[in-house]
Amino acid sequence: MLAERLGWKLLDVQIIQLVAQKLGISRAVAQSHDEQVEGFAQRLFEATQYFMPPVALSEVIGPSVNDLAYSHALGQVLRTAVDMGHVVIVGRASQVVLATDRSVMHVRIVAPLPQRIVYVMRREGLDAKAAGERIRLKEHRRHQSIKEQYGWDDNDAHLYDIIINTGILDLHAAVELVCLALSKKARKLMAPADHLGPAWGLKPYPSPPNEIH
Known part of the structure; x- marks a missing residue:
């Protein structure tokens, strides 16, 4: 899509x-x-x-x-x-292999397991048990492969520019969000390193905060 x-x-x-x-x-x-x-x-x-x-x-x-x-x-x-x-x-494993390439945007799509089971049942014509086993086996193999070959945990949120939970949002909405994030990141391709991150362009607090959370 x-x-x-x-x-x-x-x-x-x-x-x-x-x-x-x-x-x-x-x-x-x-x-x-x-x-x-x-x-x-x-x-x-x-x-x-x-x-x-x-x-x-x-x-x-x-x-x-x-x-x-x-x-x-x-x-x-x-x-x-x-x-x-x-x-x-x-x-x-492109989120690991291409992790340092700023021109690549890394996206992860997640959803609660019950909804993932329904998704696989509809797409592949499986019953609930078979769909659940397929999801767990595929996820385990992917996790182990990336861990063993690259020494990374694919669940590390820092590997991704954006993580979208489709527990409520559908895939069409996910595509819209990815396109928006892609356009935002594209504007940063030529920006110097000190112009990146959450601190860039942020004004200091008007007074010292009472506590830090």
Whole structure:
């Protein structure tokens, strides 16, 4: 929804897998893509080849790939996608890999578990038990993967520019909020470091506060 609203390319799990396969770091079979998505993936692959040294590429080619090699190659893909610009990246530890890039806005969407279960039931045609198990398993795997490969906790709020709770707000409202935050952050891209943060432009209290909370 966000990619459609912005008119940007969507880089999701399937495209990441496709690029990884082209780089020779995964045996996963790429799912079918329309011409527009396939063209973007091909350009991303070609750009990644250009930026990645041949020795680094040869190190990750093979029938099996260790976590370090895969993380390195994935990082190359994500950073190249950012350099190409105007892309919405879904997951793949991008909140950690691209944490220091000010041109990237990191968004997390959350919701209470009962509502997440209803969401998965409707989207995937599962019963409540299966939907709950799928959510818990996927969340556990993602958390463990980021913890083991990068040493970060994906629940750390400081990894994100904005966290939106869709317990009441629907996804259309979430898209609106992301677009607003994106425009606000874009205005700060060229601002010096001392012009960033909650203290910038803030006037001192007229008198010392009685207590600090």
